[in-house]
Amino acid sequence: MAHNNDLFEVTFPNGIPGFPEARRFSLARLSDDPANPYSVLLSLDELGPRMILADPNAFFPDFAVDIDDDVVRLLDIESPEEVLLLISVRKGRDEAGATANLLGPFVINLRTRIAAQISQVGDLSLLQVPLVAVQAV
Amino acid sequence: MLVLTRKIGESIRIGHDIEVVVLPSSGDQVRLGISAPRHVAIHRSEVFERLAQENLSSAGQGDDIEGLPPAPASAR
Numbered sequence: 001m002a003h004n005n006d007l008f009e010v011t012f013p014n015g016i017p018g019f020p021e022a023r024r025f026s027l028a029r030l031s032d033d034p035a036n037p038y039s040v041l042l043s044l045d046e047l048g049p050r051m052i053l054a055d056p057n058a059f060f061p062d063f064a065v066d067i068d069d070d071v072v073r074l075l076d077i078e079s080p081e082e083v084l085l086l087i088s089v090r091k092g093r094d095e096a097g098a099t100a101n102l103l104g105p106f107v108i109n110l111r112t113r114i115a116a117q118i119s120q121v122g123d124l125s126l127l128q129v130p131l132v133a134v135q136a137v
Numbered sequence: 138m139l140v141l142t143r144k145i146g147e148s149i150r151i152g153h154d155i156e157v158v159v160l161p162s163s164g165d166q167v168r169l170g171i172s173a174p175r176h177v178a179i180h181r182s183e184v185f186e187r188l189a190q191e192n193l194s195s196a197g198q199g200d201d202i203e204g205l206p207p208a209p210a211s212a213r
Contacts, residue, residue: 054205
């Protein structure tokens, strides 16, 4: 499901690793351009993080996640259409150095506005996958 | 650190509502079954720690897309 909303509030009931106290965030797309894959996740709590997230389909069309039943219940997911999947990205020294975290994707229920960062089973190298290397042909 | 000895099928309880069961295991791999309330996030430690590190590193960047590649045209 695409999120067309300019900005909305999401709650992470479990916080996110590294920022256990951060619960409330705003999520907004970084550009009005429909092709823009980037959003910013901004903590509404003091000293919380600000992260850049991206639509995985734009870079990793084959990327799929396993969402545990616990997460389905936590987010109150009733159908896959409610789910927005995003990955965090990190800038490198230059554009070619940018990486994406495919081991800890963000799952957001657009209906309930409840979200979680979930850990996937896989190699730790999935934490920093080059954003450019896996372009679709 | 508290150390307990448990047999396969036995469990421990942490607080009122977290239960960890030792499941049949083989070799040097131990399988654990965990029942916990949904507000308790469960991660493998090494993944949790690296995720936290990666999040901390990712959290300090500016909120602009300068330095990030555009989406490949074929994915649009």
